[in-house]
Amino acid sequence: MIGALAVCAAISILVTIGIVIALLVPSLQFFGEVSPVEFFTSTDWAPLFKPASFGVLPLIVGTLNTTLWACLVCLPLGLATAIYLSEYAHPRARAVIKPVLEVLAGIPTVVLGYFALTFLTPLLRDLGWQVEIFNAFSAGIIIGVLLLPTVASLSEDAMKAVPSALREGSFGLGANRFQVSTRVVVPAAISGIAASFVLAISRAIGETTIVLIAAGQLPQTTMRPGSTVETMTAFIAATGAGDVPVGSISYKTIFAVGLTLFVITFVLNIFAIRMVRRFREVYE
Amino acid sequence: MNGANRTATAAAQRSVRDALTGRQHRSITATVFMVFIMASTAVGLIALAVLLFTVLQDGLPYLDPVLFENGPSMDPNIAGARPAIMASILMAVVLVATALPVAIGTAVYLEEFAPKDRWWIRLIELNIQNLAAIPSIIFGILGLAFLVRGIGLGPVLLAGALILGLQMLPTVIIATREALRAVPDTVRQGGMALGATRLQVVRREVLPAAIPGIATGSILGLSRAIGETAPLLMVGAATFVSFNPGLLTQYTVLPILIYQWIRLPQEAFQGLAAAAIIVLLAILISMNGVAIWMRNRFERKW
Numbered sequence: 021m022i023g024a025l026a027v028c029a030a031i032s033i034l035v036t037i038g039i040v041i042a043l044l045v046p047s048l049q050f051f052g053e054v055s056p057v058e059f060f061t062s063t064d065w066a067p068l069f070k071p072a073s074f075g076v077l078p079l080i081v082g083t084l085n086t087t088l089w090a091c092l093v094c095l096p097l098g099l100a101t102a103i104y105l106s107e108y109a110h111p112r113a114r115a116v117i118k119p120v121l122e123v124l125a126g127i128p129t130v131v132l133g134y135f136a137l138t139f140l141t142p143l144l145r146d147l148g149w150q151v152e153i154f155n156a157f158s159a160g161i162i163i164g165v166l167l168l169p170t171v172a173s174l175s176e177d178a179m180k181a182v183p184s185a186l187r188e189g190s191f192g193l194g195a196n197r198f199q200v201s202t203r204v205v206v207p208a209a210i211s212g213i214a215a216s217f218v219l220a221i222s223r224a225i226g227e228t229t230i231v232l233i234a235a236g237q238l239p240q241t242t243m244r245p246g247s248t249v250e251t252m253t254a255f256i257a258a259t260g261a262g263d264v265p266v267g268s269i270s271y272k273t274i275f276a277v278g279l280t281l282f283v284i285t286f287v288l289n290i291f292a293i294r295m296v297r298r299f300r301e302v303y304e
Numbered sequence: 305m306n307g308a309n310r311t312a313t314a315a316a317q318r319s320v321r322d323a324l325t326g327r328q329h330r331s332i333t334a335t336v337f338m339v340f341i342m343a344s345t346a347v348g349l350i351a352l353a354v355l356l357f358t359v360l361q362d363g364l365p366y367l368d369p370v371l372f373e374n375g376p377s378m379d380p381n382i383a384g385a386r387p388a389i390m391a392s393i394l395m396a397v398v399l400v401a402t403a404l405p406v407a408i409g410t411a412v413y414l415e416e417f418a419p420k421d422r423w424w425i426r427l428i429e430l431n432i433q434n435l436a437a438i439p440s441i442i443f444g445i446l447g448l449a450f451l452v453r454g455i456g457l458g459p460v461l462l463a464g465a466l467i468l469g470l471q472m473l474p475t476v477i478i479a480t481r482e483a484l485r486a487v488p489d490t491v492r493q494g495g496m497a498l499g500a501t502r503l504q505v506v507r508r509e510v511l512p513a514a515i516p517g518i519a520t521g522s523i524l525g526l527s528r529a530i531g532e533t534a535p536l537l538m539v540g541a542a543t544f545v546s547f548n549p550g551l552l553t554q555y556t557v558l559p560i561l562i563y564q565w566i567r568l569p570q571e572a573f574q575g576l577a578a579a580a581i582i583v584l585l586a587i588l589i590s591m592n593g594v595a596i597w598m599r600n601r602f603e604r605k606w
Binding site for chain 1: 334338344358409444537540
């Protein structure tokens with residue numbers, strides 16, 4: 021019986037090993053045919069055309085483009101929401117706001133993509149900003165809205181873990197709530213807050229459905245918010261959903277781009293996990 | 305330097321005077337800050353309200369019996385979501401039968417039986433935390449490489465369900481571990497003092513006590529899986545499936561159908577997409593309602 025339970029625990033390791041093998045083997049074949057130098061330095065991405073060209077930079081810049089707007093929304097607003105919930109809000113207000121934000125975090129991404137495409141983009145155009153129908157800005161902003169509750173909840177956890185003696189000591193010295201929040205609680209919780217930021221960045225980079233619906237599929241090396249772009253995730257999903265023949269070079273590009281995405285998010289995740297450990301060690 | 309000193313002295317004098325006169329130390333900055341954080345909190349709430357309003361406004365006119373009775377069609381007047389709704393429900397059943405037992409088993413092992421100081425246990429824990437943050441599209445690649453093409457399962461519902469199952473493992477494992485940790489050690493010690501084995505204690509005392517937390521976490525993981533789109537695109541969920549799905553047939557689920565409808569040019573399909581979104585949200589909200597009800601009804605304070 022205990023053996024069966026241990027087997028369950030081993031499955032999670034097998035999943036990671038499976039992911040690494042699934043990405044690595046076709047990627048190695050890919051880099052046998054396309055030089056890594058071309059892959060990482062060329063600025064032309066046209067793997068399905070003839071002659072094909074395999075520069076991943078447009079996809080990476082496209083990803084940065086949407087991620088930037090997402091971060092501009094979710095990092096400051098998430099942190100501010102966390103400070104409000106942890107330091108200012110009446111318990112009764114908190115008891116209402118927290119579950120509502122959890123609902124927001126649970127909205128399927130396909131719904132948020134619909135919202136970006138049919139509400140936000142037309143709204144921006146009505147306001148006189150001539151963005152493309154598919155644009156990085158709308159997708160990014162809505163990803164930011166999706167991740168706002170994540171940042172808020174993780175940062176609030178970090179702030180709640182700050183011992184109240186620190187707050188009381190500083191109130192006792194005559195500090196007001198603003199000073200206690202910004203000069204005592206936030207610095208004391210900084211590693212947990214930073215972890216929530218890094219995790220949000222990682223999730224923004226990996227978000228697929230929203231960018232696929234609202235940011236388009238046109239690889240362009242641009243940071244202009246109103247432009248159509250293609251992110252790494254959108255390329256993988258669009259190509260994987262199409263009928264590419266197994267073993268062809270276009271099939272293998274899915275895995276090469278997937279490996280790039282995996283390495284980026286993996287590094288960010290490990291970084292975030294270590295920072296969370298640090299704040300736990302200090303206060304628990 | 306002189307100027308800085310003077311400012312500091314003036315600030316100190318002011319705060320001593322305020323303290324002695326009992327006047328509350330307020331500043332414009334503090335007020336502005338408070339307004340800012342309250343407005344920031346409101347952004348999330350308003351976004352949710354506008355989103356729900358938009359979806360209802362777009363979708364309600366298209367929410368009719370046809371949506372629940374018919375299969376897909378290029379004619380928006382007779383297009384429906386029946387096969388997709390059926391497949392989403394079947395998917396949930398498969399997930400409950402496959403992924404949940406594995407996730408709960410993992411959590412029970414790690415929390416109750418595993419030798420916690422061993423490096424390989426720490427590796428498993430780190431691995432689960434990392435899996436929880438891996439982009440869902442990567443799980444799609446895993447499914448494409450191993451299930452659909454590798455062992456030749458093809459683009460069938462079972463392949464999609466297995467991938468969503470692997471993806472929801474970390475969520476359920478982490479929630480279940482928290483629920484088990486909340487059961488106090490005195491329960492375990494009491495059981496063992498009466499001569500029960502570790503396994504008996506876990507099965508008859510600890511697990512029943514942790515059920516509300518486990519159920520809440522399971523439903524959370526399940527509702528995320530039901531709303532997932534990207535990995536299923538990779539493992540070949542099709543658009544035009546007009547028959548009721550089985551485990552080894554082609555399938556489409558609600559999020560995939562919504563995605564495909566959004567991409568069609570006719571305006572009527574946008575409305576149909578919104579109507580299907582209402583159905584999807586109704587399913588998810590009722591699942592979460594059950595979770596909240598269970599938490600309130602069965603949760604014990606120790």
